[in-house]
Amino acid sequence: MKPRLAVLGCGYWGSNHIRTLKGLGVLHAVSDLNKARAEGFASEQDCLAIEPEALFSRDDVDAIVLALPPQFHAQMATRAVQAGKDVLVEKPVALTVADAERAVAAAKAAGRIFMVGHVLRFHPAFEKLKSLVDAGELGEVRYIHSHRLGLGKFHTENDALWDLAPHDLSMILAITGTEPIEVRGEGAALLDHLSDFAHLHMVFPNNLRGHLFTSRLNPYRERRLTVVGTKAMAVFDDVEPWERKLAVYRHAVWQDSGHWAFTANEPSYVTVEQGMPLTRELEHFLECIRTRREPATDGEEAIRVLRILTAGTVPHDRFRDKSESA
Known part of the structure; x- marks a missing residue:
């Protein structure tokens, strides 16, 4: 049986996941806080529209693609893996290294696939x-x-x-x-x-x-x-x-x-x-779900990327107009 995937987040990049998964024959459901947006995609792609709060407990969803604002990725990924779902999380996987580490640890404890959308x-x-x-x-x-x-x-x-x-x-x-x-x-x-x-x-x-x-x-x-x-x-x-x-x-x-x-x-x-x-990335995710192999872009790599981003982030002030007084 093919895995049944849901996409949580029907924005710009989430819509690309939705259409690609539909083409791969594994799109089962879409979900978004904007109910009308989710229902629109569900009608267009002939799949279910599921409320975000109900998504994690659904037995008919095997894996979830998370395409949310990044501040929600780690929390939602943790909920998903603890509910027994494999996840593909869009980048950045979190806004802090600690949040990413907790989400990756939760996936390992639950024995779930944790892949990050470093699509290139x-x-x-x-x-x-x-x-x-x-x-x-x-x-x-x-x-x-x-x-x-x-x-x-x-x-x-x-x-x-x-x-x-x-x-x-x-x-x-x-x-x-x-x-x-x-x-x-x-x-x-x-x-x-x-x-x-x-x-x-x-x-x-x-x-x-x-x-x-x-x-x-x-x-x-x-x-x-x-x-x-x-x-x-x-x-x-x-x-x-x-x-x-x-x-x-x-x-x-x-x-x-x-x-x-x-x-x-x-x-x-x-x-x-x-x-x-994106098609090749999602095919890789499906293969990892099937074989239980570690993804090429796994959670550990995402943590390494976040460590570099964090180390390279410096405080900066907005440029002031030269006409402003000092």
Whole structure:
């Protein structure tokens, strides 16, 4: 039998889960505090609409996808696993490390699957990039940097760092296989008390360096992860079309008579099998439910991401208009 899944939270990203799960043939119910919204999706997708308070006790729901404002994720995930449900929790899994640790511990105690929605880990271009790194095609990785920039979305609880960075941090952690030993963050709030752009600087063991830049007040859209190795450099650019999403640059740098020299070569584009990351993520979740294996993006990884976010979060004041008195 296929598992019967419910989606709690019928907002923008929850609606994507709803439609994708329907396509996979496992959508059983939807739930939202906005009853009319849930009933609208239930009618559209031919499934049940269940009140949030009634959802956890339903015997006909095997697993729940949580796509809520992040301040509710840990509490609802804990309720779900204690009620015997497997869960996929959208990012960020919580707003504090302690809350995330409690939710993950509850899942382990209950023997339930706990997966986190770091969806870009399931992007075919990233999976191919990871395979190149693992095969030594880039040599020893020395530096990783990511840019995730654009205009919006604006949240009441999430700033640019916590909203945009989890995906990139998950990918960086997957490539490095370890946590940073040093994290330094900086950011600024232009609209209200939440930062609208942020930088993270990270130092990993073996002196591998990482840098992350996020912004929700940028005039153009950028979704780029760059990995610099001793043999080659690779760029995963999700704004590019499929045939150009993953590029490898085999530049050469050497010393000649005490001076540095280099040759800049044109990129070679790596063939990437097309596929929707969200579909692949949910297929992975269904496979974990079936086999009881640990997800690739499990609760422990989510805690590592939160530790970096917490270490890189710094207090900042809103920029004041220069005409204001000091």
